[in-house]
Amino acid sequence: MIESPYLLFLGDAPDPLAAKVAQGIRDWRPDMAIGQFRLDGCKADMKLPDLSIADAVAAGAKTLVIGVANRGGVISPAWRGVLVEALAAGMDIASGLHNLLRDEPDLVAAAEQHGRTLHDVRVPTVDYPIANGVKRTGKRCLAVGTDCSVGKMYTALAMDAVMRERGMKSTFRATGQTGILITGDGVPLDAVIADFMAGAVEWLTPDNDADHWDLIEGQGSLFHASYSGVTMALVHGGQADALILCHEPTRTHMRGLPDYDLPTLEDLRDTALHLARRVNPDCQVVGISVNTAGLDDEAAAACLAEIETRMGLPTTDPYRHGAGRLVDALS
Amino acid sequence: MIESPYLLFLGDAPDPLAAKVAQGIRDWRPDMAIGQFRLDGCKADMKLPDLSIADAVAAGAKTLVIGVANRGGVISPAWRGVLVEALAAGMDIASGLHNLLRDEPDLVAAAEQHGRTLHDVRVPTVDYPIANGVKRTGKRCLAVGTDCSVGKMYTALAMDAVMRERGMKSTFRATGQTGILITGDGVPLDAVIADFMAGAVEWLTPDNDADHWDLIEGQGSLFHASYSGVTMALVHGGQADALILCHEPTRTHMRGLPDYDLPTLEDLRDTALHLARRVNPDCQVVGISVNTAGLDDEAAAACLAEIETRMGLPTTDPYRHGAGRLVDALS
Numbered sequence: 001m002i003e004s005p006y007l008l009f010l011g012d013a014p015d016p017l018a019a020k021v022a023q024g025i026r027d028w029r030p031d032m033a034i035g036q037f038r039l040d041g042c043k044a045d046m047k048l049p050d051l052s053i054a055d056a057v058a059a060g061a062k063t064l065v066i067g068v069a070n071r072g073g074v075i076s077p078a079w080r081g082v083l084v085e086a087l088a089a090g091m092d093i094a095s096g097l098h099n100l101l102r103d104e105p106d107l108v109a110a111a112e113q114h115g116r117t118l119h120d121v122r123v124p125t126v127d128y129p130i131a132n133g134v135k136r137t138g139k140r141c142l143a144v145g146t147d148c149s150v151g152k153m154y155t156a157l158a159m160d161a162v163m164r165e166r167g168m169k170s171t172f173r174a175t176g177q178t179g180i181l182i183t184g185d186g187v188p189l190d191a192v193i194a195d196f197m198a199g200a201v202e203w204l205t206p207d208n209d210a211d212h213w214d215l216i217e218g219q220g221s222l223f224h225a226s227y228s229g230v231t232m233a234l235v236h237g238g239q240a241d242a243l244i245l246c247h248e249p250t251r252t253h254m255r256g257l258p259d260y261d262l263p264t265l266e267d268l269r270d271t272a273l274h275l276a277r278r279v280n281p282d283c284q285v286v287g288i289s290v291n292t293a294g295l296d297d298e299a300a301a302a303c304l305a306e307i308e309t310r311m312g313l314p315t316t317d318p319y320r321h322g323a324g325r326l327v328d329a330l331s
Numbered sequence: 332m333i334e335s336p337y338l339l340f341l342g343d344a345p346d347p348l349a350a351k352v353a354q355g356i357r358d359w360r361p362d363m364a365i366g367q368f369r370l371d372g373c374k375a376d377m378k379l380p381d382l383s384i385a386d387a388v389a390a391g392a393k394t395l396v397i398g399v400a401n402r403g404g405v406i407s408p409a410w411r412g413v414l415v416e417a418l419a420a421g422m423d424i425a426s427g428l429h430n431l432l433r434d435e436p437d438l439v440a441a442a443e444q445h446g447r448t449l450h451d452v453r454v455p456t457v458d459y460p461i462a463n464g465v466k467r468t469g470k471r472c473l474a475v476g477t478d479c480s481v482g483k484m485y486t487a488l489a490m491d492a493v494m495r496e497r498g499m500k501s502t503f504r505a506t507g508q509t510g511i512l513i514t515g516d517g518v519p520l521d522a523v524i525a526d527f528m529a530g531a532v533e534w535l536t537p538d539n540d541a542d543h544w545d546l547i548e549g550q551g552s553l554f555h556a557s558y559s560g561v562t563m564a565l566v567h568g569g570q571a572d573a574l575i576l577c578h579e580p581t582r583t584h585m586r587g588l589p590d591y592d593l594p595t596l597e598d599l600r601d602t603a604l605h606l607a608r609r610v611n612p613d614c615q616v617v618g619i620s621v622n623t624a625g626l627d628d629e630a631a632a633a634c635l636a637e638i639e640t641r642m643g644l645p646t647t648d649p650y651r652h653g654a655g656r657l658v659d660a661l662s
Contacts, residue, residue, distance in 0.1 A: 133556030133588045190526040197525050197560045222563075225464030225610050229528045229564035236556045257464045263609075271605065278594075279556050 002094045002119050002184040003062035004032040007053075007086070008046055011079050012039045013068045019044035021096060022067025024182045028157045028172075032184070034059050036067075039078060044068065053082065057089045063119070065181055066095040073098035075107075084110045094119035096177030121180040122188050124200070131198035131237050133279055138208030141330060142240040143218040143289065144272045146262045148227060148255045150248040151291035151319075152218035153179050158323035159244075159330075160215045166327070169212040173204050175234065179217045189219055190230055197230065201237025213330065218246065222271055223263040224254055235272060239279045242286045242330055243272055245313075249303050250294035265311055286329040288315040333425045333450050333515040334393035335363040338384075338417070339377055342410050343370045344399045350375035352427060353398025355513045359488045359503075363515070365390050367398075370409060375399065384413065388420045394450070396512055397426040404429035406438075415441045425450035427508030452511040453519050455531070462529035462568050464610055469539030472661060473571040474549040474620065475603045477593045479558060479586045481579040482622035482650075483549035484510050489654035490575075490661075491546045497658070500543040504535050506565065510548045520550055521561055528561065532568025544661065549577065553602055554594040555585055566603060570610045573617045573661055574603055576644075580634050581625035596642055617660040619646040 008022040016023070025033050026046045035051035038044075046067075051059065064086040070076055075083075075097060083093060087110040095101050101118040102108060111118050141159065143152035156172055157179075163170035172179070174186025187200045205214045216238050220227030245268050254260035263271075269285050276283040288307055292300035300320060308315035314325045339353040347354070356364050357377045366382035369375075377398075382390065395417040401407055406414075406428060414424060418441040426432050432449040433439060442449050472490065474483035487503055488510075494501035503510070505517025518531045536545045547569050551558030576599050585591035594602075600616050607614040619638055623631035631651060639646035645656045 131557040133585075133591060135590075190524075192525050193521075194523050194525055194528050194561045194564070195521040195558065198557055222606075223609055225567045226462040226529055227526065228567050228606075229560040229562075230525045231560075232553075232563040233525070233560035236559050254464075259466075260464060260609075274602065275553075275559075278554055278591075 005034045006065045007056040007061040008036045008067040011068045013044035063092040092117040128196040128200035138212045140214045141242040142216045142238045145246040155289040156215040158318035175217045197233030198237035248291045287326040292317040336365045337396045338387040338392040339367045339398040342399045344375035394423040423448040459527040459531035469543045471545045472573040473547045473569045476577040486620040487546040489649035506548045528564030529568035579622045618657040623648040
């Protein structure tokens with residue numbers, strides 16, 4: 001568990017997209033970020049107060065979150081002075097970079113000297129159990145996609161936000177680095193040892209109140225040749241009561257696999273539901289989330305209407321139109 | 332790659348079943364084992380010459396393989412003297428035990444002193460790539476099961492043996508500890524990091540001659556709530572041309588999951604084929620392997636006949652009747 005509130009470190013972000021972790025925290029957990037720290041030349045801006053390390057600590061910041069990724073995911077030499085200063089001033093550091101904090105001797109030394117914690121959220125820190133498949137109390141919703149990176153995390157976060165607004169009991173369950181940094185905990189599923197993947201998902205979504213929903217962040221796709229095993233573990237470990245199908249209509253091939261067409265939404269529905277019912281016979285596909293960022297308003301509306309008619313399921317773009325209809329579909 | 336020939340270490344095996352790794356090597360790679368080493372009270376016997384460490388080295392043994400597992404998979408204190416002696420005499424040691432050789436200071440020290448290698452086959456030693464799904468040359472056959480431990484490894488080994496007898500080009504590709512110890516190399520798939528599972532399978536089954544078959548050892552089951560993600564990675568990474576369905580007809584529930592019924596063979600056929608065709612549209616289900624060890628001759632014959640009629644596919648128990656009909660079905 002990463003202690004909040006955070007100081008968002010934007011470093012020397014070359015463009016706003018490089019700061020997508022910071023943007024995710026800003027969008028979904030605005031109360032957790034009390035300021036930002038930018039180096040000269042930073043092209044990202046979270047519209048938060050620019051705080052020095054000392055001011056951030058004085059304002060109560062507990063953790064500096066590296067909210068920026070440069071090419072290669074390395075810890076830039078330009079950042080080190082600030083990171084060491086943050087540790088010395090009493091903050092922990094959290095990072096989802098490939099270049100682990102724990103592999104940097106200067107950061108390890110400073111953390112030890114000042115009794116602080118380095119959170120590398122790419123690395124599992126729990127000995128997860130083998131999945132036991134036993135039915136758990138409470139409700140679970142899982143987003144499954146026709147491909148990777150089609151908006152599964154966004155969909156789950158948007159549904160969670162609507163449910164909180166409505167006073168429903170819900171928890172977003174992060175299964176990837178960005179989701180973990182946004183919410184402060186979760187399972188970095190793609191880094192878990194194969195035998196324990198489904199068990200990690202069971203561990204992440206334990207028994208709960210009968211009217212509580214876990215919104216489980218999806219990963220990969222059952223149809224993606226590289227990552228389908230991770231998705232399968234989510235489908236069986238997640239024991240979903242409700243599946244949301246996620247899709248990006250302008251994608252011409254599977255992400256990273258130029259020879260692979262996307263599956264149809266019908267195929268995703270049938271395949272995911274059949275597998276999910278193995279662990280929860282009552283599972284239903286309840287709605288469809290379409291990422292229409294690549295379409296203008298008219299084309300987006302036509303696309304959503306066509307899919308809704310064809311599939312007979314509530315279909316929306318939660319970024320454009322909100323996730324309310326998907327939440328309606330849960331009850 | 333584990334160097335052969337082997338000396339099979341049977342230790343103080345309390346019964347023959349405890350020496351199943353040694354038995355597998357004896358059954359499937361008899362040329363690789365030149366002797367056995369037994370301690371007082373050993374209840375297993377591979378019908379190989381009992382050799383001292385010195386005699387084994389003189390006869391050319393390169394590796395002592397721990398062919399026995401006691402309760403808990405630990406390295407027994409009673410074994411240590413022999414293991415250190417083997418290292419000092421110039422042999423490597425290979426083990427699939429949970430208790431890793433590398434975690435034992437006395438064995439590590441002896442290996443370093445004598446320049447020998449400790450092979451813990453449970454631990455991956457390769458940085459596997461992310462799977463790319465690109466079509467590979469050569470042919471591949473994968474065994475998929477209605478459950479775990481229904482005879483998938485045995486089926487692949489038996490088919491490989493028949494193909495070698497017939498002068499066909501084939502390679503058994505091990506994906507588990509026992510298979511790796513039997514054949515000397517492979518991928519310990521259940522210990523691979525999630526993101527790299529399918530890539531490890533692609534790495535294990537590379538481009539080959541057009542008429543060469545990889546017989547890929549299956550793991551888990553697409554229907555097993557604990558391990559289905561590992562199986563999925565085999566189905567997508569394996570790019571199978573041919574699937575063999577494996578089944579154990581007396582099983583009353585999924586192994587380790589008392590609340591879970593077994594899927595039907597029809598469901599296994601349809602589900603596995605649909606997923607496998609994602610990476611190889613020409614994939615076919617070609618035969619069925621039934622482990623009839625729990626049935627008498629008459630019941631076994633009736634069971635095989637019923638399944639063959641119902642499924643319309645060559646159906647056999649490779650242990651009882653050989654794997655010839657399954658190999659016939661590949662062409």
